[in-house]
Amino acid sequence: MPETASTSTAWQRERAWLGYAGLIPFIACAVVIASNPQPAWTSVATDTLRHYAAVIASFLGAVHWGVAADRHDPLPHARLRWGIMPALIAWTLLALPPASAFFGYAFLFAAILFVDRRLLPVLDDAYRRLRLQLTSIVVVALLLAGFTTPAGLAT
Structure with a gap:
């Protein structure tokens, strides 16, 4: 079935919604880490964010x-x-202390975007804009988590 303007728009809309939905764990975990409500919650959010970042980078x-x-x-x-x-670097970052890992992931996601914009010419302009927005939010969330992770939090 050939692609029409309406199917293309629907596909782009779905791609955007799914991309933004993928931000939920980044934002939620970073907020929990930054607000530091209880040590147990902070620990779970820290581990969850580190592992989610590794999965998404892969x-x-x-x-x-x-x-x-x-x-x-x-x-x-x-x-x-x-x-x-990205998978090998993300796996390596899991071994670092949480704050260091978050800074490493922030750099990794910026690097992935940089490489993708050069190595993936098949990407359309709408996807490039979406990826820039998504990556910017991911990097900010990871930096927030890195700067607010309690000292001494175990890996």
């Missing part, structure tokens, strides 16, 4: 593998190599 890297699967892709090796890097 997901974003995997997009490159999907593009590299296209037989007409001129850069399959570069995409495959970069595609695994």
Whole structure:
């Protein structure tokens, strides 16, 4: 079935809603960490945010593998190599103390966006704008968590 203007708009709208829904754990955990309501809640929010950041970074890297699967892709090796890097870096960041990990994740998400804007020419302008918005919010949430994580919180 050929894509029409209405299906394209519906698809872009769904993509945006799902992208913004994916921000909920970043924002909620960062708010809990920053407000530090109870040590147990802060600990759960810290672990949850670190693990969610690792999962989402891995997901974003995997997009490159999907593009590299296209037989007409001129850069399959570069995409495959970069595609695994977010997962490996995110996994490594899990071993760091929470505040350091959050700062590392903030940098990682900015780097993923930078690389995606150069290595993924298949991205449409609406997606590029959406990714910039989503990544900006993610980076702010991670920086907030990094600056407000209580000292001495176990990994």
